[in-house]
Amino acid sequence: MVSCSKEAHPEADRLPEAAVTRIKKAAPLVVADGFIWGINGHPLTQEAYKNNIELQLNLVQKMGMSYYRVDVPTDTNGVVIQQAVMDELLHKSAARNISLLPMLYLTGWQKSSNEADAFRRGRKIGFSFASVYSSHFHYYEMGNEEERKILKGGHGDKTTDYDLQQFKLLAAFFKGMYEGIKAVDPAAQTIIDNSGWLHYGYFQLLRDYNVPYDILGLHWYSDMGDLDNAKGHGDILSIVSSFQKPVWITEINRRHGSWNSDGTSAEEDQRAWMDRYMLQLHQRKQVKAFFVYELLDEPAFADKSKPAYNPSESVYGVVNWVSRYTTYTFKPLFAAMQYRIEETQYGNEDFLRAVYRKLYATEAGVQWLHYWLQRLASGVTAEQVVAVLLKDAGQSATLAADLLSETFWKEAIIYGFTHR
Template identity: 30%
Template sequence: MFRKQVLLLALLLFGAFPSVGRAEFLWGVNGHPFTAYPGLTEEDQISQLQALGAKSYRVNISSLDHSDRLKSLIAAADMRGIEILPLLTPPVDLATDSEEALYSKSRAFAEYYGRTFPGIKVWELGNEVEVFAILQPCEMRDDGTQYPCEWGPAGGVGADEYFTPRYLKSAAVLRGLSEGMKAVSPTSRRAIGTAGWGHTGFFERLARDKIEWDISVWHMYEYKDEWAFKILASYGKPIWVTEFNHSFGSQKDGEEGQAKGLKMMMEGLHGFRDTYKIEAAFIYELFDEPYWAPNFEAFMGLVGVVKAPDGQWTVGPQKQAFQAAQEVIRSTSD
């Protein structure tokens, strides 16, 4: 018996048994297959994701009409071992819809998609809706004081840096999405968050108002957000960075600058995975969108897009950032 115990201890110490270990870090990419990318097929997108080594594709869903195409994309991605992260952005108008309408429309939208796609494990709910609520110059704070007229928009760091009448509308959207998804898909995880840029106070208000979420979402376009991760980690939920890239992509300092900046961000995020429970990070975005030039969206991609002789957009060359990201993904595979 004693010899068996010694043997068992040795096996455990030296790894002869498979280790339980932590979950593999999830690398993903953003794309717009339903609202942009004219001329680019599902195969164009999935094949580039597979070559990169990405395991998830974040796609925005803003209409019930996207349902059939989402079903097709999920099937195509699944064949290559790639998951889809649907980002639900319900067709509502924050400026004109009432709180009641925002809640009911958002809840119905979430219920439809949650019921139609029961296999989805994670849903991202809403996209940067806190921006609508940021306190503007001359507006009144909740404590009755006026936000200085000579200042720019508030930073969103504190819970009091949001204009409550607009915050309540943003919150109505997220409450509707969260409660709707829980009602029809109780085992899936709900990811909710902000645009980054210091907007941590919004999480405090959501928690105070008992709006439920399972994953804290953050967006990052400058590598200086560790302080924010400390705050997000205090809520006891895993963090997903569902948008990040070198600031302005390749517009500001060319392909080489984008590649270097993206590599640094990827390595940094992966290095924070245990400290702040960062589970996933999604590069923004898969393809350049040259039809938006000179807007920075034309330069954010990992892969170029060019016009064919017939005038149609088609896949161009992979940018230096693609190779940089590919190398990091390979080197960080567990």
């Protein structure tokens, strides 16, 4: 069983729901233009994802997401191990207009005898994989948290925290894989990630050794603190943005998902942490994507009889199995994702429609809506808009407090998502 282990840094801090920063009245969470919302899954590798690809893709769609990150094991020749499953996934995701982000394992890099051998191995996998699948993919994530394999000690913020000889082999493998992919598709975009915390010394090493890649991938879990304050060690989003590459958060969640070591549920705590992280994306123009880890709970990891027993790994999903692999329920995080995605894409529109319904008991016209959306986009505040609309409708100015309240805003977003 292939595992993307979510090994903790310090034990996860529990966050009471009340501690979540609330968005200010009548103002949407603003993310970068073309922002990508996605989620992780393991349709080619894990038991919980077998024989239910349609369910997976339907859930991705239901959340309003457009990307699905999947780990893709290959042999040393770059041939996908589960080709039939891969073909099914490609066909069914395309039919739903869901894009896939393949995470390619760096198969064999640690067995490389020297840098030339590592480069050859990397190029072979990259070229072979892209030769078969380049028509399906624009983005390729090269490896998964590879810096953990070469970290000697320390926080990972210094280049000296890493085994340089091992890094040179890894760097050569990356260079080969990058060249192999680009030889097939020069427009392809490649991602190199880390496992989070303060491991940005790894990205400095990549820069120092001229390792080419297009997008910086960041993984983050709640035991590391906030994205804008890593337990007193600085604003991680600002630090990684300094490498002058688009930043994709390709894994993020509460550490251990909805699991507590005492056996109690942490579903609300999981939702609260993730909502906190989404709010920290506000106005972060360098951050271009946010991928939740993960789609489905994996109860196989809670089976004591199995070698991969690790109960804390079993409940990262946004979906909880009621009856194993047949019936399920949505965790609170599922609705939280729907809400924030709707808000970033249609927040002002949902708000204006709700105001119009409140004032006139009917739906707003297209021209009216377009005009006021343009006004909000030009810098006119929601308070100013509401003041004008109340006057036009002959309504009391005291109604403004209700229309600009957090409750009204939330109801507008939920109504918008439900009726879209």
